[in-house]
């Protein structure tokens with residue numbers, strides 16, 4: 124076996140059971156896209172646990188409807204952000220989660236969780252990063268006057284919306300767009316992009332070279 128294929132195998136072996144943990148704070152349409160892609164055979168994985176920091180999050184209902192275990196880990200009431208991150212990591216590890224998927228999870232991810240899942244946390248963001256990180260990405264895109272926007276799926280690092288890019292898809296920004304119409308157009312692409320990117324990560328055969336997510 125060559126050094127390159129040995130490295131590729133090593134990566135694939137990182138996710139042998141292909142068990143996902145999904146973190147949501149809201150309606151959970153990207154969670155639903157993952158559930159649907161698994162059900163239709165487009166994503167070879169299982170979702171071991173869905174966690175929300177918000178008890179009433181719609182994503183929890185979607186998970187329950189699909190027979191997926193859920194947990195609410197409220198971010199309030201922990202002595203520090205690190206303690207909260209450790210609690211999330213404990214929940215995920217106790218269900219043998221291998222890859223963590225952030226799907227509209229509205230909390231910053233800190234060092235304890237990143238160290239518990241090194242190179243194994245992914246996020247979806249509704250802009251072409253590095254443009255328009257943070258909140259209200261679609262509003263930022265309209266305000267700036269860009270003609271193209273889209274979706275980015277990336278590995279999570281300690282910096283907000285900044286990790287190596289796994290996949291991007293573009294959509295046009297139209298003259299008559301509102302924040303809502305642009306968000307809806309991007310969301311259609313998000314629901315395609317997220318399962319595809321997760322499959323890509325689980326399959327292995329990639330590495331991170333500097334900032335770049337590259338195929339081996």
Ligand code: GRF
Pocket residue numbers: 147149150151152153154226227228247248249313
């Ligand atoms: C999506 O636009 C996602 O890109 C962003 O938050 C939104 C979550 O939507 N991170 P949903 O809860 O998946 O419907």
